[in-house]
Amino acid sequence: MAQQTQGDTLSHFYELRTRCIRIVIGLLLALGVTLPFANELHEFFVRPLLSQLPAGGQMIATSVTSPFLIPLKIALYVAIALSLPNTLYQLWKFVQPGLYPKERLISLIGVLSSIVLFILGASFAFYIVIPVIFKFIIGSAPAGVAVMTEIGNYLDFLVSITLAFGISFQTPIIVVAIAYMGVVEVNTLKEIRSYVIVGAFVIGAIFTPPDIISQFMLAIPLWILYELGVLVASVLIHKRDREVAPV
Known part of the structure; x- marks a missing residue:
């Protein structure tokens, strides 16, 4: 019995190692695609800021290595995003043997939904929220002040905002999961809807600049996504209860 337990442990360890290796290989392949286009990716991601700067406005580099390292960091971040589906798939394949057939389907739908929602959140931040934020900030600059953002600070700001929105857009997945597992009743x-609305605005105030527009642009989608999660959870639980109810 002990030998069988040890054999199962080693089997899980080897399986985990295999999945980790495949995750790393997926990241390296994605990095091989993004690195040759590091400068083009840099130009693409700084466009929201440059488009809001006045004529002749530009970004600056205060570190000697920034002009070289920042495009490489952007290429790495994009590679991580591109390899994210493979990463989640490998993790799902690792836990799949321990799931029942119905649980496998639900978890797969959850993983796919999570990827789609993260992309929607990051895209919403990049194409809509960030241009509005920069327009507000640059428009608020006093007369005689030239706005010249350091490229390293800009990248940190861009990553933090896109991650905040990408993670926030996971709200329906979290709501459905905790309701379906019975952690919290529908x-x-x-x-607690009213508390959630207040919490959404608190999160918006924490993760966005101190302007009311960007705070609303995070808080309102959070509220809508919460309501969507409650609706989906209600439908799924009602369907499950009907299936298990005695005839």
Whole structure:
């Protein structure tokens, strides 16, 4: 019995090692695609800021290595994003043997939905929120002040905002998961709606610049996504209860 347990442990370890190796290989392949286009990717991601700067406005580099390292960091971040589906798939394949057939389908749908929602959140931040933020910030600069953002600071700001929105857009997945597993009742989720709305605006105030527009642009989607999660959870739980109810 002990030998069988040890054999199962080693089997899981080798399986985990295999999945980790495939995750790393997927990242390296994605990096091989993005590195040759590092400068083009840099130009693409700084466009939201440059488009809001006045004529002749430009970005600056305060570090000697920034002009070389920042495009490489952008290429790495894009490679991580491109390899994310493979990463999640490998993790799902690792836990798949321990799931029942119905749980496998639900978890696969959850992984795919998570990827789609993260992309939607990051895209919403990049194409809509960030240009609005920069327009507000640059427009608020006093007369005689030249806005010249350091490229390293800009990259950190860009990553933090896109991650905040990408993660925030996972709200429906979290709501459905905790309701379906019975951690929180759907009725309870409906009753705490007012607290969720307040929490959404608090999160918006924490993860966005101190302007009311960007705070609303994070808080309102969070609220809508929460309501969507409650709706989907209600439908799924109602369907499950009907299936297990005695005839």
